[in-house]
Amino acid sequence: MKNSRKNCFKFLPYRWNKPVIVLVVLGFSVLISAWTYYREAIPTGTYQFIYPANFGNRINVPDDNPTTKQGVYLGRMLFYEPRLSANNTISCGNCHQQQFAFTDNRPFSAGADGVETTRNSMSLANLLWARKFFWDGRAASLEEQAAIPLTNPHEMGQSLATSAKKLSTEPQYPPLFKAVYGDDTITGERICKAIAQFERTLISANSRYDQYLRKAYQPTAGELKGMELFNTGPQPEKGIRGANCAHCHGGVKTYLELFHNNGLDSIPKDNGIGALTGLPGDRGRFKVPTLRNIALTAPYMHDGRFKTLDEVLDHYSDHVVQSESLSTVFRGESNEVGGKTLKLSPQEKKEIIAFLNMLTDKDFITNPGFSDPNIRASKK
Template identity: 70%
Template sequence: MKDNRQAQRKLQLSPSTAKVWLILCLLLMVAGLTAYTSTEPVIPMGDYVFNYPANFGNRLNVPADNPTTQQGVYLGRLLFYEPKLSATNTISCGSCHQQSQAFTDGKVLSVGVNNGLATRNSMSLANLLWARKFFWDGRAAGLEEQVSFPLTNPHEMGQSIEVSVKKLSNTKLYPGLFKIVYGDSTITGERIAKAIAQFERTLISANSLYDKYLRNAYKPTVDELKGMELFNRGPDPEKGIRGANCTHCHGGPKTYLELFHNNGLDSISKDEGMAAFTGLVTDRGRFKVPTLRNIALTAPYMHDGRFKTLDEVVDHYSEHIKQSVSLSAFLQGESNEAGGKSLKLLPKEKKQLIAFLNMLTDSTFITDKRFADPHQSTKN
């Protein structure tokens, strides 16, 4: 008995020591809970509500079989920036469509896996919610269809859909997310494309100085106003009206129309454009009219990235339109000089036009955290 009492006394802790141990245990529990909760992101749920100005119009392009949801956009954003979708695990959609450059990449031709080059310049992804034809040649009739091309193209991401599905299925992250979005954890190419398309439809740019001007929240400079006037007018030298003739193709608040034109880059275009799949001579060199929003951030310009600056672009339309059988009718016979064969803008007018184009830069679009690469800790 004496030995047992002595053993019990040896096991007893002093009040101060016991208090220290209690505090340490509590701290460890809190740290454990924090570590656990930080790996379990809160996923937004429910319908996604698009926010855009009324003057953009409600002719949205959202297919009935792919309604936009918050959880779908969440998944699509992760997949948009997911390098596992490429053959080398180094390239994602976001590699060629970088937010800081209005979702272009600043290259003449994008660089894909194994240093392969894309065949055309990377287009901006701004305001695709209203678009109906995709790629420079319009070969895709929807975003869901468009997504599959760069994923599997050997010069871009270069990986079969089957391999992409297998890679994502072997992660801890994606099966659970696909279940939340689609009802079960099955990962398919169609579901990958639908999720990425949902995210891309949320990339709305509508807060430039031009937008602020339209809602009476910004007063343009003299040059910006003059440039705006030139942009919105066609020339009529007989009446003394000078214009840059831009709105036939870039009219409306979104600064693009769903049009395809040969804009006079070459007499005989090396790139067939739409003619590659229509077979029509009149479609040779015809390409999609891109939006001019954030145009100051999306150099180089044209389908082949041949122009490095906006000055070169304006010079082209002013003096260097090449005649061809497929040249856009909007570019024929337009001149600020009576009997002139080219637009012939004055040097001052060119600067004013570019001043207006700079008004189309939306700084909130290129810094919006909703569009940025998700935190790397969410990827496995």
């Protein structure tokens, strides 16, 4: 019996022995089990968006890219997939980090080639309702938006065709694309569609402000005063003080899909949407961003020039720069009769910031369904 065992393993190269073979067999068993679990774990069916009624139903989902559970699953994997970059190290999640409400806490992001972008990374919260994307609104859909950073030479820097080819060599992706699109063909268009599906699910709707609106949170006196100032336009002749914020950030989602020149420069270095329209009145106009999770998304403005909310309030209170393209909402607004600037008091600024902190949604920045699936898998 001992000789027969010895002969059984005699043909194996590199002096393999029984313990090694057992380990190899066990390894293959684990891989097969993991693959079976992976295949079985893919959710399927129509994805149901969950959001408060006061957000409204004017959502933006194109007919040719309905949101499905399997599409969101694939989109989430692709959002965090570094193989979509030229150097295989950068994903969408690098510039849009969940802990910072899907920004990156930097004035400008570094691309695959090490060159910084020219504008600050915007938050991805509540894009389900948006119709214009980027600071200058140059993309009309999330699908179109996704393609731009993927291919920009100073961002992820890789053609969609190359990305599709690279993913085709990874065993996990063809079955996923088949689950979403009916066959396992991987294309740039399908990559963008899946990422867009995931991004539409990034809904932030459980801040203390939301809890207050549904009568589940009682704000402090400072928060209530800040909310009042935020939503009020100044009328000094009537003794009414306000910060006039709601003109641009009105509504429960705290943004209106408008483009404004908010007085950062007399001659803008970056013309914003004016570079696209060529209209003098559009110079220095940029998309109004959401204020949801604003306490987490510093630095602020399209060029990240303000490091803190205090600096932002100081700008709007006392340092709005006059120019021909300055938006009318910033002209002649003051808490003093005949004043040329808003003139908020230090206490009022503090109260407004207290309200802005109410917009932080802890569930949004910790939701495991929005996180990097590779990191979660490595912790198991």
